[in-house]
Amino acid sequence: MVTWEGSGARGRGVIDAGTGAFSGLEYSQPIRIGKGNEGKTSPEELLAAAHAGCFSMSLAGELRNGEANLSVTANIVMDEVEGRGHLIRESQLRVRARVPGLARETFDETVETAHAGCSFSRLLEDADVKVTIDAELEASHGD
Amino acid sequence: MATDRTASVTWHGGLMDGGGTIESVTSGVLSSLEVDWANRAEEAQGKTSPEELIAAAHAACFSMAFSAALAKAGNPAERLETSATVTFVPGTGITKSALTVRGIVPGIDEETFHELADQSKDGCPVSKALAGNVELSLEAELVGAEPRRRAVPSG
Numbered sequence: 001m002v003t004w005e006g007s008g009a010r011g012r013g014v015i016d017a018g019t020g021a022f023s024g025l026e027y028s029q030p031i032r033i034g035k036g037n038e039g040k041t042s043p044e045e046l047l048a049a050a051h052a053g054c055f056s057m058s059l060a061g062e063l064r065n066g067e068a069n070l071s072v073t074a075n076i077v078m079d080e081v082e083g084r085g086h087l088i089r090e091s092q093l094r095v096r097a098r099v100p101g102l103a104r105e106t107f108d109e110t111v112e113t114a115h116a117g118c119s120f121s122r123l124l125e126d127a128d129v130k131v132t133i134d135a136e137l138e139a140s141h142g143d
Numbered sequence: 144m145a146t147d148r149t150a151s152v153t154w155h156g157g158l159m160d161g162g163g164t165i166e167s168v169t170s171g172v173l174s175s176l177e178v179d180w181a182n183r184a185e186e187a188q189g190k191t192s193p194e195e196l197i198a199a200a201h202a203a204c205f206s207m208a209f210s211a212a213l214a215k216a217g218n219p220a221e222r223l224e225t226s227a228t229v230t231f232v233p234g235t236g237i238t239k240s241a242l243t244v245r246g247i248v249p250g251i252d253e254e255t256f257h258e259l260a261d262q263s264k265d266g267c268p269v270s271k272a273l274a275g276n277v278e279l280s281l282e283a284e285l286v287g288a289e290p291r292r293r294a295v296p297s298g
Contacts, residue, residue, distance in 0.1 A: 001226045002202040007219030008211035015199050018226075019182075021191035025172050027203055029211070033146055037170045042148055043200040043207075043269050045168050049150035050196035053165060053178045057193075061158035061180075068161070070154040078268060079145040088272040089145070119236030120193055126275025 015041065033078075033086070044076040044088065051076070051091050051120050058118035059095070062110045067140075069098040088129050091121075095135035107137040152178070165191070184233045194229040194237060197273075201240050202227040204269035209244065212259040218251040240273055243282045256285045 004013040015025040032042040052074040077090040154163035165176040182190035202225040230239040260283035
């Protein structure tokens with residue numbers, strides 16, 4: 001649920017999650033399109049969290065390894081496009097994984113399968129948002 | 144100017160028996176938020192999910208776009224209450240985002256209110272990022288609007 005008060009550039013909103021997992025998140029237009037956003041979220045930041053969460057689950061589902069440790073970062077890039085206003089242009093995923101016993105080649109293939117299986121990746125690509133993945137398998141203890 | 148917004152998640156274990164944590168975001172307002180498959184695909188029990196975050200992003204984006212459109216039309220909103228419900232079908236994906244908005248907008252007529260709400264639904268950046276294969280819907284209600292006066296023919 002979002003409550004917004006005031007107009008456009010001078011207004012501000014507050015975001016609460018239905019599950020109660022987060023609440024009272026403030027956002028505003030100057031913060032959204034500004035360079036930094038210390039202390040205030042934005043729709044794009046929430047999408048970044050959604051994409052990192054979605055991709056993590058998809059990769060975990062494909063790896064089927066109870067010992068897997070994944071670290072996924074998503075960076076959402078929004079930019080103004082002439083004649084079309086602000087558009088979400090890109091989501092850049094950075095994946096670092098420690099998966100005991102997994103070969104590098106298998107990992108690369110699994111990342112591709114996970115990308116194809118992540119519903120949010122698919123959705124972004126269908127809307128012409130570029131998704132890039134920088135994935136590395138790191139050495140696990142015992143390898 | 145392009146803006147970057149980043150979020151980091153860690154995950155341990157498999158999909159069904161494992162779990163993840165949204166560790167951090169650029170603004171610092173979210174940390175240690177747990178996510179797992181059961182809360183995502185079955186009943187939510189206090190944990191967030193990618194779809195809830197998309198819903199929050201969509202409701203926030205729509206509210207901002209709608210408030211800007213209302214202000215531009217000369218009827219700034221006093222207050223907008225927006226919710227978005229994003230539907231996830233396991234095996235299929237994200238199928239729907241249903242927006243509802245209740246607005247207190249002094250001086251605006253019903254028709255303009257609904258017209259601007261529809262435009263904002265189609266035009267906000269998050270809607271455009273979802274529009275590829277997600278059904279977008281909107282229910283808009285103007286709260287406390289005075290009944291429209293019909294023009295009385297003169298003469």
